[in-house]
Amino acid sequence: MANNIEARRFSRRTVITGIGATGVALIAGCRLPFSASKEAPKTPTPNAEATTQAAQVEALQTSVGQLAEKNSELEAQMNATPTPESATPLERINDLVSVSGIPKSIDGSTVDVARAGFENELGLGTEGWVAEPGKLLVGPNFGFQDKTPAEIQEMVDNSNGAIEYLNPLNQDAFENEGPSYFNLPGGGFILSTAAKMTVQIGDAVIGLEGAPRHNWMLVVRGQYADGQVDTDENLRAEFTNYIPRHIQVMAYPGKPNGGFISEGQFNQIAETSHTGGTNCGDAGCSDLSVAMFDVNTKAFTVIRQNGLNGEWNQVYSNWTNPNAK
Known part of the structure:
Protein backbone atom coordinates (compact mmCIF):
# COMPACT_ATOMS: atom_id res chain seq x y z
CA MET A 1 0.00 0.00 0.00
CA ALA A 2 1.59 3.24 -1.06
CA ASN A 3 0.31 6.74 -0.50
CA ASN A 4 0.78 9.51 -2.99
CA ILE A 5 2.50 11.89 -0.58
CA GLU A 6 3.65 14.53 -2.99
CA ALA A 7 1.18 15.87 -5.50
CA ARG A 8 2.63 17.04 -8.84
CA ARG A 9 1.64 20.47 -9.92
CA PHE A 10 2.01 21.72 -13.47
CA SER A 11 2.11 25.42 -14.34
CA ARG A 12 1.44 26.70 -17.83
CA ARG A 13 2.91 29.87 -19.27
CA THR A 14 0.17 32.32 -20.22
CA VAL A 15 0.46 33.69 -23.75
CA ILE A 16 -1.38 36.87 -24.63
CA THR A 17 -2.57 36.45 -28.22
CA GLY A 18 -1.64 39.35 -30.45
CA ILE A 19 1.52 40.39 -28.58
CA GLY A 20 4.83 39.58 -30.22
CA ALA A 21 8.16 39.05 -28.54
CA THR A 22 8.98 42.74 -28.96
CA GLY A 23 5.72 43.90 -27.44
CA VAL A 24 4.42 45.16 -30.79
CA ALA A 25 0.87 44.25 -31.72
CA LEU A 26 0.53 41.74 -34.54
CA ILE A 27 -2.41 42.92 -36.64
CA ALA A 28 -3.81 40.61 -39.28
CA GLY A 29 -4.89 42.40 -42.49
CA CYS A 30 -8.25 41.63 -44.06
CA ARG A 31 -9.38 42.24 -47.65
CA LEU A 32 -12.80 43.81 -48.13
CA PRO A 33 -14.99 42.13 -50.79
CA PHE A 34 -15.35 43.90 -54.14
CA SER A 35 -18.56 45.87 -54.41
CA ALA A 36 -20.49 45.59 -57.70
CA SER A 37 -22.20 48.90 -57.09
CA LYS A 38 -21.51 51.51 -59.74
CA GLU A 39 -21.80 54.29 -57.20
CA ALA A 40 -18.43 55.86 -56.67
CA PRO A 41 -17.18 55.66 -53.11
CA LYS A 42 -17.29 58.81 -51.10
CA THR A 43 -13.90 60.28 -50.34
CA PRO A 44 -13.61 61.35 -46.68
CA THR A 45 -12.21 64.74 -45.93
CA PRO A 46 -8.54 64.77 -44.84
CA ASN A 47 -9.39 66.08 -41.35
CA ALA A 48 -12.02 63.43 -40.68
CA GLU A 49 -9.72 60.63 -41.92
CA ALA A 50 -6.83 61.83 -39.74
CA THR A 51 -9.08 62.05 -36.69
CA THR A 52 -10.35 58.51 -37.23
CA GLN A 53 -6.86 57.07 -37.68
CA ALA A 54 -5.59 58.87 -34.58
CA ALA A 55 -8.45 57.46 -32.50
CA GLN A 56 -7.79 53.95 -33.79
CA VAL A 57 -4.08 54.21 -33.03
CA GLU A 58 -4.77 55.51 -29.52
CA ALA A 59 -7.26 52.71 -28.82
CA LEU A 60 -4.83 50.13 -30.15
CA GLN A 61 -1.97 51.47 -28.03
CA THR A 62 -4.19 51.39 -24.95
CA SER A 63 -5.19 47.78 -25.65
CA VAL A 64 -1.58 46.73 -26.23
CA GLY A 65 -0.47 48.43 -23.03
CA GLN A 66 -3.20 46.72 -20.98
CA LEU A 67 -2.37 43.31 -22.43
CA ALA A 68 1.36 43.77 -21.85
CA GLU A 69 0.72 44.85 -18.25
CA LYS A 70 -1.51 41.83 -17.62
CA ASN A 71 1.07 39.53 -19.17
CA SER A 72 3.77 40.96 -16.88
CA GLU A 73 1.57 40.40 -13.83
CA LEU A 74 0.94 36.76 -14.77
CA GLU A 75 4.64 36.17 -15.46
CA ALA A 76 5.53 37.64 -12.06
CA GLN A 77 3.01 35.40 -10.30
CA MET A 78 4.35 32.26 -11.99
CA ASN A 79 7.99 33.10 -11.33
CA ALA A 80 7.59 34.43 -7.80
CA THR A 81 9.55 32.71 -5.05
CA PRO A 82 7.50 32.17 -1.87
CA THR A 83 8.61 34.45 0.94
CA PRO A 84 8.73 33.40 4.60
CA GLU A 85 5.55 35.41 5.12
CA SER A 86 3.70 33.50 2.39
CA ALA A 87 5.07 30.05 3.28
CA THR A 88 3.15 27.84 5.70
CA PRO A 89 4.50 28.63 9.17
CA LEU A 90 5.79 25.86 11.42
Whole structure:
Protein backbone atom coordinates (compact mmCIF):
# COMPACT_ATOMS: atom_id res chain seq x y z
CA MET A 1 0.00 0.00 0.00
CA ALA A 2 1.59 3.24 -1.06
CA ASN A 3 0.31 6.74 -0.50
CA ASN A 4 0.78 9.51 -2.99
CA ILE A 5 2.50 11.89 -0.58
CA GLU A 6 3.65 14.53 -2.99
CA ALA A 7 1.18 15.87 -5.50
CA ARG A 8 2.63 17.04 -8.84
CA ARG A 9 1.64 20.47 -9.92
CA PHE A 10 2.01 21.72 -13.47
CA SER A 11 2.11 25.42 -14.34
CA ARG A 12 1.44 26.70 -17.83
CA ARG A 13 2.91 29.87 -19.27
CA THR A 14 0.17 32.32 -20.22
CA VAL A 15 0.46 33.69 -23.75
CA ILE A 16 -1.38 36.87 -24.63
CA THR A 17 -2.57 36.45 -28.22
CA GLY A 18 -1.64 39.35 -30.45
CA ILE A 19 1.52 40.39 -28.58
CA GLY A 20 4.83 39.58 -30.22
CA ALA A 21 8.16 39.05 -28.54
CA THR A 22 8.98 42.74 -28.96
CA GLY A 23 5.72 43.90 -27.44
CA VAL A 24 4.42 45.16 -30.79
CA ALA A 25 0.87 44.25 -31.72
CA LEU A 26 0.53 41.74 -34.54
CA ILE A 27 -2.41 42.92 -36.64
CA ALA A 28 -3.81 40.61 -39.28
CA GLY A 29 -4.89 42.40 -42.49
CA CYS A 30 -8.25 41.63 -44.06
CA ARG A 31 -9.38 42.24 -47.65
CA LEU A 32 -12.80 43.81 -48.13
CA PRO A 33 -14.99 42.13 -50.79
CA PHE A 34 -15.35 43.90 -54.14
CA SER A 35 -18.56 45.87 -54.41
CA ALA A 36 -20.49 45.59 -57.70
CA SER A 37 -22.20 48.90 -57.09
CA LYS A 38 -21.51 51.51 -59.74
CA GLU A 39 -21.80 54.29 -57.20
CA ALA A 40 -18.43 55.86 -56.67
CA PRO A 41 -17.18 55.66 -53.11
CA LYS A 42 -17.29 58.81 -51.10
CA THR A 43 -13.90 60.28 -50.34
CA PRO A 44 -13.61 61.35 -46.68
CA THR A 45 -12.21 64.74 -45.93
CA PRO A 46 -8.54 64.77 -44.84
CA ASN A 47 -9.39 66.08 -41.35
CA ALA A 48 -12.02 63.43 -40.68
CA GLU A 49 -9.72 60.63 -41.92
CA ALA A 50 -6.83 61.83 -39.74
CA THR A 51 -9.08 62.05 -36.69
CA THR A 52 -10.35 58.51 -37.23
CA GLN A 53 -6.86 57.07 -37.68
CA ALA A 54 -5.59 58.87 -34.58
CA ALA A 55 -8.45 57.46 -32.50
CA GLN A 56 -7.79 53.95 -33.79
CA VAL A 57 -4.08 54.21 -33.03
CA GLU A 58 -4.77 55.51 -29.52
CA ALA A 59 -7.26 52.71 -28.82
CA LEU A 60 -4.83 50.13 -30.15
CA GLN A 61 -1.97 51.47 -28.03
CA THR A 62 -4.19 51.39 -24.95
CA SER A 63 -5.19 47.78 -25.65
CA VAL A 64 -1.58 46.73 -26.23
CA GLY A 65 -0.47 48.43 -23.03
CA GLN A 66 -3.20 46.72 -20.98
CA LEU A 67 -2.37 43.31 -22.43
CA ALA A 68 1.36 43.77 -21.85
CA GLU A 69 0.72 44.85 -18.25
CA LYS A 70 -1.51 41.83 -17.62
CA ASN A 71 1.07 39.53 -19.17
CA SER A 72 3.77 40.96 -16.88
CA GLU A 73 1.57 40.40 -13.83
CA LEU A 74 0.94 36.76 -14.77
CA GLU A 75 4.64 36.17 -15.46
CA ALA A 76 5.53 37.64 -12.06
CA GLN A 77 3.01 35.40 -10.30
CA MET A 78 4.35 32.26 -11.99
CA ASN A 79 7.99 33.10 -11.33
CA ALA A 80 7.59 34.43 -7.80
CA THR A 81 9.55 32.71 -5.05
CA PRO A 82 7.50 32.17 -1.87
CA THR A 83 8.61 34.45 0.94
CA PRO A 84 8.73 33.40 4.60
CA GLU A 85 5.55 35.41 5.12
CA SER A 86 3.70 33.50 2.39
CA ALA A 87 5.07 30.05 3.28
CA THR A 88 3.15 27.84 5.70
CA PRO A 89 4.50 28.63 9.17
CA LEU A 90 5.79 25.86 11.42
CA GLU A 91 3.77 25.14 14.53
CA ARG A 92 5.84 24.78 17.69
CA ILE A 93 4.92 21.68 19.67
CA ASN A 94 7.62 21.96 22.36
CA ASP A 95 10.78 23.91 23.14
CA LEU A 96 12.87 22.32 20.36
CA VAL A 97 10.38 20.95 17.81
CA SER A 98 8.25 22.72 15.20
CA VAL A 99 6.25 21.02 12.44
CA SER A 100 4.02 21.69 9.47
CA GLY A 101 1.85 19.27 7.50
CA ILE A 102 1.64 16.79 10.40
CA PRO A 103 -1.77 16.32 12.05
CA LYS A 104 -2.16 16.62 15.79
CA SER A 105 -3.78 13.19 16.01
CA ILE A 106 -3.97 10.08 13.82
CA ASP A 107 -5.49 6.61 14.12
CA GLY A 108 -2.83 4.47 15.81
CA SER A 109 -4.25 1.28 14.32
CA THR A 110 -3.00 2.38 10.88
CA VAL A 111 0.66 2.44 11.94
CA ASP A 112 2.80 -0.57 11.02
CA VAL A 113 4.20 -1.62 14.41
CA ALA A 114 6.51 -4.40 15.57
CA ARG A 115 4.55 -7.64 16.14
CA ALA A 116 4.18 -11.15 14.69
CA GLY A 117 7.83 -12.09 15.01
CA PHE A 118 9.24 -8.57 15.53
CA GLU A 119 10.09 -7.32 19.01
CA ASN A 120 10.39 -3.73 20.24
CA GLU A 121 11.59 -3.33 23.82
CA LEU A 122 11.74 0.47 24.07
CA GLY A 123 8.08 1.27 23.45
CA LEU A 124 7.03 4.93 23.95
CA GLY A 125 5.76 5.14 20.37
CA THR A 126 8.96 3.85 18.74
CA GLU A 127 7.31 0.56 17.73
CA GLY A 128 6.73 1.78 14.19
CA TRP A 129 10.41 2.34 13.43
CA VAL A 130 12.85 0.16 15.43
CA ALA A 131 12.64 -3.55 16.31
CA GLU A 132 14.47 -6.86 16.14
CA PRO A 133 15.13 -8.44 13.78
CA GLY A 134 15.87 -5.22 11.93
CA LYS A 135 18.03 -3.76 9.21
CA LEU A 136 21.67 -3.22 10.18
CA LEU A 137 24.30 -1.03 8.48
CA VAL A 138 27.88 -1.93 9.40
CA GLY A 139 31.38 -0.62 8.73
CA PRO A 140 34.44 -2.56 7.53
CA ASN A 141 35.49 -3.40 11.11
CA PHE A 142 32.16 -4.99 11.99
CA GLY A 143 32.68 -7.91 14.38
CA PHE A 144 36.47 -7.99 14.11
CA GLN A 145 36.88 -8.34 17.87
CA ASP A 146 35.72 -11.93 18.11
CA LYS A 147 35.33 -13.19 14.52
CA THR A 148 37.58 -13.74 11.54
CA PRO A 149 36.90 -11.89 8.27
CA ALA A 150 35.58 -15.12 6.75
CA GLU A 151 33.18 -15.64 9.66
CA ILE A 152 31.98 -12.05 9.36
CA GLN A 153 31.32 -12.39 5.65
CA GLU A 154 29.45 -15.62 6.29
CA MET A 155 27.29 -13.80 8.83
CA VAL A 156 26.51 -11.06 6.32
CA ASP A 157 25.73 -13.58 3.59
CA ASN A 158 23.42 -15.57 5.87
CA SER A 159 21.48 -12.47 6.96
CA ASN A 160 19.50 -12.51 3.69
CA GLY A 161 20.07 -8.79 3.22
CA ALA A 162 19.35 -7.72 6.80
CA ILE A 163 23.02 -6.69 7.22
CA GLU A 164 24.53 -4.29 4.69
CA TYR A 165 27.90 -2.58 4.56
CA LEU A 166 27.99 1.21 4.66
CA ASN A 167 28.86 2.68 1.27
CA PRO A 168 28.73 6.04 -0.56
CA LEU A 169 25.19 5.33 -1.74
CA ASN A 170 23.60 4.66 1.65
CA GLN A 171 25.30 7.33 3.77
CA ASP A 172 26.36 10.96 3.47
CA ALA A 173 27.73 13.81 5.58
CA PHE A 174 26.70 17.16 4.15
CA GLU A 175 29.71 19.43 3.67
CA ASN A 176 28.01 22.61 2.41
CA GLU A 177 25.25 24.93 3.50
CA GLY A 178 21.81 23.64 2.65
CA PRO A 179 19.61 22.80 1.06
CA SER A 180 20.97 19.29 0.65
CA TYR A 181 19.02 16.28 -0.56
CA PHE A 182 18.91 12.60 0.30
CA ASN A 183 16.85 9.71 -1.03
CA LEU A 184 14.19 8.21 1.24
CA PRO A 185 13.92 4.70 -0.21
CA GLY A 186 10.52 3.21 -0.88
CA GLY A 187 9.79 0.58 1.76
CA GLY A 188 12.82 1.68 3.78
CA PHE A 189 14.06 4.30 6.23
CA ILE A 190 16.51 7.12 6.72
CA LEU A 191 18.29 7.88 9.99
CA SER A 192 20.03 11.21 10.52
CA THR A 193 22.06 12.60 13.42
CA ALA A 194 22.83 16.30 13.85
CA ALA A 195 22.96 19.12 16.35
CA LYS A 196 20.02 20.73 14.54
CA MET A 197 18.19 20.37 11.22
CA THR A 198 15.02 21.13 9.31
CA VAL A 199 13.74 18.39 7.01
CA GLN A 200 10.98 18.57 4.40
CA ILE A 201 9.47 15.46 2.83
CA GLY A 202 6.49 16.14 0.62
CA ASP A 203 4.21 18.55 2.45
CA ALA A 204 5.58 17.64 5.89
CA VAL A 205 8.24 19.84 7.50
CA ILE A 206 10.06 18.96 10.72
CA GLY A 207 12.16 21.63 12.44
CA LEU A 208 14.55 20.37 15.12
CA GLU A 209 16.30 23.22 16.96
CA GLY A 210 19.72 23.03 18.56
CA ALA A 211 20.47 23.49 22.25
CA PRO A 212 23.53 23.29 24.53
CA ARG A 213 24.50 19.78 25.66
CA HIS A 214 21.99 18.32 23.18
CA ASN A 215 22.02 16.18 20.03
CA TRP A 216 19.29 15.07 17.60
CA MET A 217 18.44 11.83 15.85
CA LEU A 218 15.74 11.71 13.16
CA VAL A 219 14.21 8.45 11.89
CA VAL A 220 11.80 8.48 8.92
CA ARG A 221 9.87 5.56 7.45
CA GLY A 222 9.45 5.89 3.67
CA GLN A 223 6.45 5.02 1.55
CA TYR A 224 5.33 1.42 1.67
CA ALA A 225 6.61 -0.63 -1.25
CA ASP A 226 3.79 -1.77 -3.54
CA GLY A 227 5.61 -4.70 -5.16
CA GLN A 228 4.92 -3.36 -8.64
CA VAL A 229 7.54 -3.05 -11.38
CA ASP A 230 8.34 0.47 -12.66
CA THR A 231 6.52 2.31 -9.87
CA ASP A 232 8.71 4.77 -8.00
CA GLU A 233 8.03 4.88 -4.27
CA ASN A 234 11.19 6.85 -3.46
CA LEU A 235 10.89 10.32 -1.96
CA ARG A 236 13.34 13.19 -1.69
CA ALA A 237 14.21 14.58 1.74
CA GLU A 238 15.38 18.20 1.77
CA PHE A 239 17.71 19.20 4.62
CA THR A 240 18.29 22.81 5.72
CA ASN A 241 19.26 24.68 8.90
CA TYR A 242 22.08 22.27 9.79
CA ILE A 243 25.76 22.73 10.60
CA PRO A 244 27.87 21.49 7.66
CA ARG A 245 29.97 18.38 8.43
CA HIS A 246 28.06 17.97 11.71
CA ILE A 247 25.24 15.98 10.15
CA GLN A 248 25.11 12.38 8.94
CA VAL A 249 22.31 10.67 7.01
CA MET A 250 21.99 6.93 6.37
CA ALA A 251 19.50 5.02 4.21
CA TYR A 252 18.13 1.63 5.25
CA PRO A 253 16.63 -0.08 2.17
CA GLY A 254 13.41 -1.93 2.75
CA LYS A 255 14.27 -4.96 0.65
CA PRO A 256 15.34 -7.45 1.57
CA ASN A 257 14.41 -7.88 5.24
CA GLY A 258 14.14 -4.21 6.11
CA GLY A 259 10.79 -3.93 7.85
CA PHE A 260 12.39 -2.05 10.75
CA ILE A 261 15.71 -0.51 11.73
CA SER A 262 17.62 -2.72 14.14
CA GLU A 263 16.78 -1.65 17.70
CA GLY A 264 20.24 -2.78 18.74
CA GLN A 265 21.84 -0.43 16.23
CA PHE A 266 19.51 2.37 17.33
CA ASN A 267 20.71 1.88 20.91
CA GLN A 268 24.33 1.84 19.74
CA ILE A 269 23.92 5.15 17.89
CA ALA A 270 22.30 6.66 20.99
CA GLU A 271 25.24 5.48 23.12
CA THR A 272 27.71 6.99 20.65
CA SER A 273 25.87 10.33 20.85
CA HIS A 274 26.34 10.36 24.62
CA THR A 275 29.96 9.21 24.65
CA GLY A 276 31.81 9.91 21.41
CA GLY A 277 29.72 12.10 19.16
CA THR A 278 31.51 15.32 18.22
CA ASN A 279 28.54 17.72 18.17
CA CYS A 280 29.28 18.56 21.82
CA GLY A 281 33.04 17.96 21.70
CA ASP A 282 35.03 14.75 21.90
CA ALA A 283 33.10 13.28 24.84
CA GLY A 284 29.56 13.36 23.48
CA CYS A 285 26.36 15.17 24.45
CA SER A 286 24.51 14.75 27.72
CA ASP A 287 21.05 14.94 26.17
CA LEU A 288 19.64 13.17 23.11
CA SER A 289 16.25 13.64 21.49
CA VAL A 290 14.86 11.39 18.75
CA ALA A 291 12.11 12.39 16.32
CA MET A 292 10.37 9.61 14.37
CA PHE A 293 8.06 10.21 11.40
CA ASP A 294 6.06 7.90 9.10
CA VAL A 295 5.20 9.42 5.71
CA ASN A 296 2.42 6.84 5.15
CA THR A 297 0.30 7.63 8.20
CA LYS A 298 1.87 10.94 9.38
CA ALA A 299 2.59 9.28 12.73
CA PHE A 300 5.08 11.41 14.67
CA THR A 301 6.83 10.68 17.96
CA VAL A 302 9.56 12.45 19.93
CA ILE A 303 11.47 10.82 22.80
CA ARG A 304 14.36 12.09 24.94
CA GLN A 305 17.14 10.56 27.01
CA ASN A 306 19.14 12.50 29.60
CA GLY A 307 22.59 10.99 29.99
CA LEU A 308 24.09 7.64 29.04
CA ASN A 309 21.80 4.79 30.12
CA GLY A 310 19.28 7.36 31.31
CA GLU A 311 15.56 6.67 31.19
CA TRP A 312 13.83 7.37 27.90
CA ASN A 313 10.76 9.62 28.09
CA GLN A 314 8.13 10.38 25.49
CA VAL A 315 8.08 14.11 24.81
CA TYR A 316 5.37 14.15 22.15
CA SER A 317 3.30 11.76 20.04
CA ASN A 318 0.26 12.20 17.80
CA TRP A 319 -0.71 8.53 18.02
CA THR A 320 -1.15 5.68 20.50
CA ASN A 321 -0.25 2.07 19.80
CA PRO A 322 -3.39 0.01 20.47
CA ASN A 323 -1.20 -3.10 20.82
CA ALA A 324 1.19 -1.60 23.36
CA LYS A 325 2.09 -3.80 26.31
